[in-house]
Amino acid sequence: MRSALIAEPSPPVSTALRKFLESAGYEVGIVSTSGEALREFRARSPGILLASQSASLDGEALCRQVxxxxxxxxxxxxxxPEEEHPEQRSVGAGADAFLVGPLKRTTVVMCVGLLFQLFEARAAVQATPPGEAPEEAEAPNRRTDAASSPDFEFLKRLLLMEVKRSRRYRYPISLLLLEMDRLSEHLAPLGPSRRTAVLAEILALFVEAMRDIDVTVPISEGRFVSFMPHTAKDGALMVAERLRQRVKTLAPLPDLTLSMGLSVFEPTAARGQTQVSFGNLMRDASEALRKAQAAGGDRVEFSERAKLEPRDKPQEG
Structure with a gap:
């Protein structure tokens, strides 16, 4: 289990942060002083440190020591909330990311998750023997790293179960593949810590715009996948349009736009309809996304499972 250590002197804030992270499956420890944080850190080596910068706890000094x-x-x-220069201060302290209060659950959980993905990808790169794919090793956010993350594996297991239920109980499922248009250009002026915070804000925006039963996870920097059970084509297209418009309200990147590829499985009683799997839903969504990007971006394209041809074999999920 991933672990987190929270260094926060305010009990209400630390309790809220603990609830946020425990609800996402993290093992959480709490300390209220820098001394306690260093002792706990040295004894248990948590997976991540969340440190508050306040009058009674110097999180920046703690960060430097860690x-x-x-x-x-x-x-x-x-x-x-009143801090005016969080990016410069966090960079000076050597932090990997920062958040400014008031802190929302979605933003905290997403930012922590992104940091874990980034550092796990870096560790995988460092473990690559010399001479093996060095050009890929220089890209810690490559899709193959994120696509093997615990969040993505969870999504795959969830979707496989939902596919089986969809076949049995005849309800539709939709898969939406989302990618920011020219994200690297938009992020270029930002420092590393601010980049992570902005990516967390983007993911939080997606999650907050969808239902509790929908699942959205990052699969690379700027690319996300959303799974929507009990959602047919029309409903999924409405969600996609809502996301497309909301991305344009993101304050740190006001000119950002979004391209999306949508794939849908709608079981019917008619014989001859193709079976569906996680793989072909992802392939269809990927093809639709490529069409959206080729058309200039800032749009959603749709791909639907074709009817099963007599020579084809059904694919099991």
């Missing part, structure tokens, strides 16, 4: 001892442990700095 990074000096263990540079491979991600540190997320938490600033008060």
């Amino acid at each position: 990074k000096e001892e263990s540079p491979d442990i991600p540190v997320l700095l938490l600033y008060m």
Whole structure:
């Protein structure tokens, strides 16, 4: 289980943060002083440190000490709402990301998850023997790393179960593949910590715009996949349009646009309809996304499972 250590002097804030992360499956420890944080850190080596910068706890100094001892442990700095220069201060402290209060559950969970993905990808790169795919090793956000993350594996298992239920109980399921248009250009002026925070904001925007039963996970920097059970084509297209419009309201990147590829499985009583699997839903959504991007972006394209031809064999999920 992934673990997190929270260094926060305010009990209401630390309790809320603990609930946020425990609800997402993290093992969480809480300390209220820098001294306690260093002792706990050295004894247990948590997967990530969340450190508050406040009058009674110098999270920046704590970050510097932790990074000096263990540079491979991600540190997320938490600033008060009145902080005017969080990016410069977090960069100066050596933090990997920062958030400014008030803190929302979705943003905290997504930012922590993205940091874990980033550092796990870096660890995989460092473990690659010399001479093996060095050009890929230089890209820690490549899709193959994120697509093997615990979040993506969870999504695959969930979708496989839902596919079986969909076949049996005859309800539709939709898969939406989302990618920011020219994201690297938009992120180029930002520092590393701000990039992570912005990506977390984007994911939080998607999650908050969808239902509780929908699942959205990142699969690479700027690319996400959303699974929507009990959602037919028309409903999924409405969701996609809502997401397309909301991305344009993202304050840090006001000119950002979104391309999407949608695939839908709608079981019918008619004989001859193709079976469906996670793989072909992803392939259809990927093809639809490529069409959206080729058409200039800032749009959604749709791909539907074709009827089963007599020579074809059904694919099991």
